[in-house]
Amino acid sequence: MRATVAAIYRAESRRVFATLVRLLGDLDLAEEALHDAFRAALEQWPRDGVPTNPRAWLVSAGRFKAIDGIRRRARFVAIEHVAEQVDALADETAERDDEGIEDDRLRLIFTCCHPALSPDAQVALTLREVCDLTTEEIARAFLSAAPTLAQRIVRAKAKIRDARIPYQVPTPDELPQRLDSVLRVIYLVFNEGYMASAGESLTRIDLSGEAIRLGRLLVELLPEPEAMGLLALMLLQESRRAARTTETGDLVLLNDQDRSLWNRDQIAAGLALVERALASRRFGSYTLQAAIAAVHADAPSADATDWAEIVGLYDVLLRATPSPIVELNRAVAVAMRDGPAAGLAIVDELLARGNLDDYHLAHATQADLCRRLGKTVEARAAYGRAAALAQQGPERRFLERRLAELEN
Amino acid sequence: MKYLCLVYLDESAPQHVADSDCLAYDAAIRASGHCIASEALQPVRTATTVRVRNGQVSVTDGPFAETKEQLAGFYLIDAKDLDEAIALAARIPPAQEGSVEVRPIRPIREIASQSGASVAHG
Numbered sequence: 001m002r003a004t005v006a007a008i009y010r011a012e013s014r015r016v017f018a019t020l021v022r023l024l025g026d027l028d029l030a031e032e033a034l035h036d037a038f039r040a041a042l043e044q045w046p047r048d049g050v051p052t053n054p055r056a057w058l059v060s061a062g063r064f065k066a067i068d069g070i071r072r073r074a075r076f077v078a079i080e081h082v083a084e085q086v087d088a089l090a091d092e093t094a095e096r097d098d099e100g101i102e103d104d105r106l107r108l109i110f111t112c113c114h115p116a117l118s119p120d121a122q123v124a125l126t127l128r129e130v131c132d133l134t135t136e137e138i139a140r141a142f143l144s145a146a147p148t149l150a151q152r153i154v155r156a157k158a159k160i161r162d163a164r165i166p167y168q169v170p171t172p173d174e175l176p177q178r179l180d181s182v183l184r185v186i187y188l189v190f191n192e193g194y195m196a197s198a199g200e201s202l203t204r205i206d207l208s209g210e211a212i213r214l215g216r217l218l219v220e221l222l223p224e225p226e227a228m229g230l231l232a233l234m235l236l237q238e239s240r241r242a243a244r245t246t247e248t249g250d251l252v253l254l255n256d257q258d259r260s261l262w263n264r265d266q267i268a269a270g271l272a273l274v275e276r277a278l279a280s281r282r283f284g285s286y287t288l289q290a291a292i293a294a295v296h297a298d299a300p301s302a303d304a305t306d307w308a309e310i311v312g313l314y315d316v317l318l319r320a321t322p323s324p325i326v327e328l329n330r331a332v333a334v335a336m337r338d339g340p341a342a343g344l345a346i347v348d349e350l351l352a353r354g355n356l357d358d359y360h361l362a363h364a365t366q367a368d369l370c371r372r373l374g375k376t377v378e379a380r381a382a383y384g385r386a387a388a389l390a391q392q393g394p395e396r397r398f399l400e401r402r403l404a405e406l407e408n
Numbered sequence: 409m410k411y412l413c414l415v416y417l418d419e420s421a422p423q424h425v426a427d428s429d430c431l432a433y434d435a436a437i438r439a440s441g442h443c444i445a446s447e448a449l450q451p452v453r454t455a456t457t458v459r460v461r462n463g464q465v466s467v468t469d470g471p472f473a474e475t476k477e478q479l480a481g482f483y484l485i486d487a488k489d490l491d492e493a494i495a496l497a498a499r500i501p502p503a504q505e506g507s508v509e510v511r512p513i514r515p516i517r518e519i520a521s522q523s524g525a526s527v528a529h530g
Contacts, residue, residue: 116490163512164409166489174491 001046008054009038014132016058018104021111022167023059024066027129027157032069037062105130106221107167109214113182114165121156122185128153130217131210141207142192169222179222183230183286186214190234195392208238219273225280229287232273236293239266251398255302267297288317307337324356328365335369344369360389364399371406380406410444410513411485411493416477417506419451429501430481437483442496448481477506484513 013034020030020037037058051057112126127133127141135153139146159165170178193207215231243257252258274294277287292313299305314330327350335343347366356362367382380403387399417425430448437443452471459466471478480502487493490510497508 114490116494162514163510164489166491168489168491170491174495 002042004050005038005041005045008041008050008058012055012058013038014130015102015105016055016062017129017132018108019059020062020066021108021129022104023063025167026161029066029069030062033062033066034058036065040065102221103169104167105217106169109182109218109221110169110178111160111165111167113178113185114160115178115181116163116165117156117159119184119188121152121159122181123188124149124152125156126185126214127189127210131214133210175224179224179226182218183226186211186218187230187234187286189214190237194237208234208241212238225277225283226286228273228277229283229290232270232277232290233286233293235266235270235273236290236297239263239270239297245394249394250401251394254296259300262297270294271297285317285321288313288320292317302336305336307333311337324350324353325359328356328359328362332365340369340372344373358389360386360391360395360399363389367399367402371402376406409487409489409493410515411487411490411497412511412513413483413485413493413497413500414479414509414511415481415483415500415502415506416509417480417502418477419480421505423505425501425505433499433501437485437496437499442485442487443483444486445484446482449479452478480506 016037017030017034020033021027024030024033040061041054041058045051109126109130112129113122117125123142124138127138128135133141135150136146139149142149169175189207190211193209193211212231212234215227215234218227219231239262240254240257242263243259243261244252246252270290271294274287274290277283278291292310295306295310295313310333311330314326314333318326318330328347331343331346331350334346344366347362347369350356351362351366363382363386367379367386370376370379370382383399383403383406387396387403390396390399417423434443434446437446455469455471457468457471459468483496483500485493485496487496490512493510497503497510500508502508
């Protein structure tokens with residue numbers, strides 16, 4: 001029975017929690033009610049058997065436990081207020097259908113990613129409340145101290161309560177902007193995992209995997225084109241995980257990767273999503289980035305890649321979201337299509353503008369193009385600048401290796 | 409739930425927000441029943457800051473801190489939640505030039521009267 005309850009906890013606890021959040025209007029009350037409900041299940045199910053609809057049973061048990069709790073505390077607060085609260089809870093007519101419960105999970109995601117919370121708090125709260133990671137796991141994943149993270153979560157919950165951030169799916173006219181906020185949180189989580197995966201610590205939770213699960217959940221609940229685009233982008237980037245580093249943790253550039261190591265299932269799922277998103281004609285920058293990743297995924301080798309298509313997609317992406325980093329990536333594609341000199345001209349001009357000065361990959365790109373053109377002196381200087389700016393061990397080692405090769 | 413929408417504008421910038429626009433929105437939000445009180449303020453050069461330290465009242469010219477944008481007016485509104493408050497604040501015309509800070513009202517009187525009630529019931 002314990003195993004059955006544990007399995008039901010794994011499968012249902014986040015759904016039950018999301019519904020309790022809606023019913024009780026408070027994250028902490030819902031958390032408490034969730035635990036009370038499972039405690040009641042452990043007591044009653046061995047005696048009475050597992051109910052036919054465990055989810056509905058748990059929601060209802062949690063709600064009654066919460067009403068009890070509010071009544072108990074009633075001695076300390078004004079009676080009218082409590083009566084009102086209990087009425088509101090008892091009024092809630094029966095258990096909703098499954099669709100209602102799925103809506104509750106979507107509500108919870110939008111609350112955790114509300115733009116009135118700081119971006120850090122959005123990420124922490126989403127991982128805590130939607131993904132059910134512990135505070136310690138989140139702290140370790142972001143290499144920050146557990147008390148700092150706990151405090152961030154407590155503050156975010158207090159703001160939700162005091163400023164009354166609602167548990168609701170935004171109206172259609174608010175949706176695009178609010179969805180952006182959710183997608184940004186998911187992609188932040190993914191990127192943190194993507195970078196960390198080349199790192200040293202094995203005790204860190206697989207954030208990329210969490211982000212992909214979140215992305216899948218979002219597409220399931222709200223099949224908007226950009227949600228599909230982001231999920232596709234994450235799957236296509238994740239498909240290269242095994243090829244991205246050597247056994248010793250050194251970086252392998254895309255063009256040098258052993259493509260037989262790419263995960264074909266993830267690529268197939270990613271390509272299908274890109275097609276669906278593009279077909280909607282309402283796509284944005286995530287879909288375009290995924291489309292670029294899809295061209296790479298489709299190509300048997302770097303040389304056989306359709307670089308003209310990639311440059312074209314970067315042109316569209318630049319119009320949608322102008323950014324020097326997108327320009328830099330476009331320059332790399334131009335170098336592949338038209339040769340390194342054409343790419344270098346763009347990179348030199350970009351660096352001359354000054355807003356990529358501190359970005360190590362801008363210098364690394366300049367260095368690589370100079371190296372391919374035989375401009376050894378310039379290449380060496382640029383590799384040096386890039387290595388000095390690089391934060392991550394594997395990236396720095398890669399740049400230093402290139403620098404050493406040029407010095408011989 | 410009550411929120412105070414604090415309207416900030418850069419007084420030194422050439423004014424683009426017309427008084428007629430502000431008055432039109434004021435009339436609309438009052439008609440909708442969301443507005444409890446609203447006023448525009450005289451420029452910050454007319455402000456006086458009062459402090460009491462050790463029983464001594466000190467009076468100084470101007471605002472407490474120099475900032476780029478100054479408090480120009482306020483709306484005390486009633487909204488069902490922060491999303492509704494944000495939607496109402498976003499339609500205040502100066503939001504297009506300056507900014508609007510949305511702050512939930514701390515129900516200090518209600519809390520005080522509740523703790524009074526609990527003493528009575530206890």
